[in-house]
Amino acid sequence: MAIIKWKRDDLYNPWSELDRLQDEINDLFDLDRLPSTSGLFDRPVSPAIDIVENADAFEVLCELPGIDLKDINVSITSNVLTIKGVKKVEKEEKKEKYYRKESRSGSFQRTLSLPTAVDAEKIAAELKNGILTITLPKREEEKPKQITVNLKEGK
Amino acid sequence: MAERKEITTRVKRTVQAYCDVYEEEGNIVLRLEMPGVSKENLDIKIEANELTIHGGRKSMDEKTNYLMKEIYDGDFMQKYVLDETIDRNKIHAALEKGVLTLKLGIKDSEKPRKIQVVEK
Numbered sequence: 001m002a003i004i005k006w007k008r009d010d011l012y013n014p015w016s017e018l019d020r021l022q023d024e025i026n027d028l029f030d031l032d033r034l035p036s037t038s039g040l041f042d043r044p045v046s047p048a049i050d051i052v053e054n055a056d057a058f059e060v061l062c063e064l065p066g067i068d069l070k071d072i073n074v075s076i077t078s079n080v081l082t083i084k085g086v087k088k089v090e091k092e093e094k095k096e097k098y099y100r101k102e103s104r105s106g107s108f109q110r111t112l113s114l115p116t117a118v119d120a121e122k123i124a125a126e127l128k129n130g131i132l133t134i135t136l137p138k139r140e141e142e143k144p145k146q147i148t149v150n151l152k153e154g155k
Numbered sequence: 156m157a158e159r160k161e162i163t164t165r166v167k168r169t170v171q172a173y174c175d176v177y178e179e180e181g182n183i184v185l186r187l188e189m190p191g192v193s194k195e196n197l198d199i200k201i202e203a204n205e206l207t208i209h210g211g212r213k214s215m216d217e218k219t220n221y222l223m224k225e226i227y228d229g230d231f232m233q234k235y236v237l238d239e240t241i242d243r244n245k246i247h248a249a250l251e252k253g254v255l256t257l258k259l260g261i262k263d264s265e266k267p268r269k270i271q272v273v274e275k
Contacts, residue, residue: 027168048225063226065188065253099176103188115222130190130253 046108049083058114058136065130066103074125074134079114081136167214169232172255181266182258183241189231190253197255199248206235208255240265 050061062083064072073084087105118136125134175186189197189210196211210231215224237243237259245260 048227050224050226051222053220053222058222061226063190063253065190067252097178099178099183101175101177102173103175103186104173112223127252129193129250130188 046110047083049110049112051112051114053115056138058118058138060112060132060134060136062110062132062134063130064127064132067127067130069127072127072132074132076118076120076123076136079117081112081114081134082109083112083132083134084109168229169209170227170229171233172208172210172231174233179258181261182245182247183261185235185255185257185259187231187233187255187257188253189250189255191226192231192250192253192255194250197250199257201237201243201246204237206237208233208235208257210255 048063052059052061060081060083064085064087067085067087071086071088073082075082075084084107086107089105114136117139119139122137123134125132127133172187172189174188175184177184177186187208187210191212192210198207198209198211200207208231212230215221215228240261242260242262245258247258247260249256249258
C-alpha cells in the first residue's frame with residue numbers, strides 16, 4: 001500500500017483563518033433579529049415577517065408573541081397588505097422588581113406590497129404559537145396556466 | 156471557502172429568545188418570547204445548577220420560494236445558572252401564545268420572615 005501524503009488545498013493558504021474569522025463576525029451581525037427593511041410608518045417594535053410564494057397562493061408569516069387576536073388588525077387593499085396591532089404591557093403592579101427587560105411593547109404596523117393581486121374573498125389568517133399565518137390565494141388570472149394545443153396531422 | 160460554507164449551513168443555528176426577568180409573589184419569573192415554538196418542541200431541563208431552555212422551530216426549507224425572510228432561521232436556546240435560593244422542586248412552566256413563562260420558586264428559608272417575640 002502506497003503512502004499518500006495528506007494534502008488540503010487551503011492548508012497553505014495563510015488567509016484561510018482570517019476568512020473564517022470574518023465569516024464568524026458576519027454571523028454575529030446576523031443575530032440581530034430586528035427587521036432591516038422598514039417603511040415610513042413602521043415602529044421600532046416591527047415584527048419580523050416572512051413571505052412565501054407558492055404556485056397558487058402567498059403565505060405571510062409574522063412573529064407576534066404574546067399578542068391577543070383582538071389586538072391584531074389585518075387589512076388588504078388590492079395587493080397591499082397591512083398588519084397593525086398593539087402589544088400591551090402586562091400588569092405592572094404585581095411585579096416587585098425587574099431584573100432584566102428585553103421585550104418591547106407598543107403599537108406596530110407593517111405594510112407589504114405583494115407582487116400580484118390576490119383574491120380578497122378567500123384570505124385566511126391563523127394565530128398559533130405566536131406566529132400569525134395569513135394565506136392569500138392568487139386570483140385566477142394570475143395563476144400560471146398551461147394551455148394544451150391540439151395538434152393535428154396534416155393531410 | 157465554498158466547501159467550508161457548506162459545513163456551516165448544515166449546523167442548525169440557535170438564538171437567544173428575548174427574556175424578561177422579574178420577581179413576583181415569591182417567584183423569580185422568566186418570560187421568554189418564543190414565537191413558533193410548540194409545547195412538543197420545547198425542552199426545559201436542569202442539570203446541576205444549569206437551566207437549559209431549548210425551543211425547536213421549523214427550519215427553513217431550501218425549496219421554499221421566499222420573497223422576504225426576516226424571521227430568524229434557527230432554534231431558541233439559552234442557559235441560566237441557578238443559585239442556591241431557587242427551590243428545584245418548585246419550578247413551573249407555561250407556554251401561551253408563543254410566550255414561555257417560567258416560574259422559579261424561591262426557597263422558603265430565603266424569604267424574609269418575621270421573628271416572633273415571646274413574652275416571659
